[in-house]
Amino acid sequence: MNKKSNCKVNQLDKGEELVESRFTFRFRLRIEFWLILGVVVLCAGILLWRGIKEKTAPIGIAVISYDGEVQMRIDLSSEQDKTFTFEKNPKVQFEIQDHAIRFVHVECPDKLCEKSGFLRVENQTAVCLPNRTTLTIQGSGGEIDAFV
Amino acid sequence: MMKKQNLFLGGILLFSILLNGCTEARQTNPEPVVNEFFAFSTLITQKLYQENGNEVIEQTQQMLRDKEQRLSLYVEGSELDQVNQMAGIAPVQVSEELFEMVSVSKRYCELSEGRFDITIAPLSVLWGVDSEHPRVPEKEKIEKALSLVDYRKVELDEEKQTIFLAEKGMALDLGGIAKGYFCNDVRELYEAAGSIGWISIGGIIYNHGTKPDDSDFVFGIRDPEDPVGVAYVGTLTAPEKVISTTGAYERYFEEDGVIYHHILDPKTGYPSESDLLSVTVICKDGGLADYLSTTLYIAGSEAIENYRNDPRFEVIVIDKNHNIYCSDSLKGKFELTSEDYQLYE
Ligand SMILES: [Zn+2]
DSSP, X not given: OHHHHHHHHHHHHHHHHHHHHHHHHHHHHXXXXXXXXXXXXXXXXXXXXXXXXXXXXXXXXXXEEETTEEEEEXXXXXXXXXXXXXXXXXXXXXXXXXXXXXXESOOOSSOHHHHTOOBOSTTOEEEETTTTEEEEEEOSSSSOSEEO | OHHHHHHHHHHHHHHHHHHHHHXXXXXXXXXXXXXXXXXXXXXXXXXXXXXXXXXXXHHHHHHHHHXXXXXXXXXXXXXXXXXXXXXXXXXXXXXXXXXXXXXXXXXXXXXXXXXXXXXXXXXXXXHTTTSSSOOOOOHHHHHHHHHTOOGXXXXXXXXXXXXXXXXXXXXXXXXXXXXHHXXXXXXXXXXXXXXXXXXXXXXXXXXXXXXXXXXXXXXXXXXXXXXXXXOEEEEEOOTTOEEEEEETTSSEEEETTEEEESOBOTTTSSBOOOSEEEXXXXXXXXXXXXXXXXXXXXXXXXXXXXXXXXXXXXXXXEETTSEEEEOGGGBTTEEEOOTTOEXXX
């Protein structure tokens, strides 16, 4: 009897265990499913976001240098429209408009710097040779490395 | 419970591996080192993708500044200035470097039949082409300066390594070859340092190696007629080569409503009246690229066909009708991107 009942209990226990494990198995499957789905969605999202970011990359960092020394770095994506100059050479002015930047009202004999117009694409450069001032859109993701 | 935890940990691990994969491309790209300085009346830019980039940039800058001190027409007391000061008086013994440069230049003068002339200095100084205040000189002054321009009067003595300018007032100007020529010296330096990157000496570019993602450097050939100056007609890859472009748009000034550009024709004494918009020469030898882009520009469209498919160099020529003449070997390397121009077959 004892043996039998023991056996029954064991069987029952096993049965319960079986039911329980089946339940937890299904439960775990669900967790796994959602976890993997979550990871996939997240990664796809990141890839997509990076893809979009790269495709619409033209808004970069404008770097203003004077005699080879960097004077200012301006994030064109967030900077407001304005006209400004920099401390070391007030003869040179810049204008930011609609996330693009250009030389304006420059005291120089040839005005070639102003004729360069607005820069917004990575690796574009404008120079004022007489004022030893350069304006470059910094970047390593642009399609073109330099212009000749 | 343990298993559940393991599953979570595994998930997080998997997630971080995937995320890492997503951002890996960013992390392996070393931040390039960029440097700018002014020498030879122009801007020199370097961009190197390497650990010790700053050291190489510093070395290159030092080398070029040193060359300027010795070889510039505008540096008083430079080796070149000494030769010019002794014009019509006596031969001057010079360094091997200067002798070599003048010898090569004189050879180019002969080949170009005077369309390129290293004795153009009296004219360049008169017009102030490299100065901050270019101007239109009086006609008589131009004629007087023009009479002093003649490369045949440069006497070279190889044995004594001397240069003599036969007439008083004559002067050498290496500006038409120097920037490209020095690219060859930069190449040696970059090669020795295993550098990856490029240098632009006043718009003449030399590039070395491939980018961190193993692709070639891509250069935009400027649109010579674009008023804003930052548009380009097409893209070019030219690994290990020097790219030299000459066009009137590079430097010019306006006087009394007339535009005068910086490319002087040594035969007329005035800015060249070329029927071309720009000439790009791609070549291993920087000196040749520099000299040839200017000379072909001055020679005009008539001369182009003879130089279009030369094994020593490649050309991209843009004429005033917006036709682009390309060396056949540039197929796959030059890509037209502008709709305002057409490739001439
Ligand atoms: Zn300027």
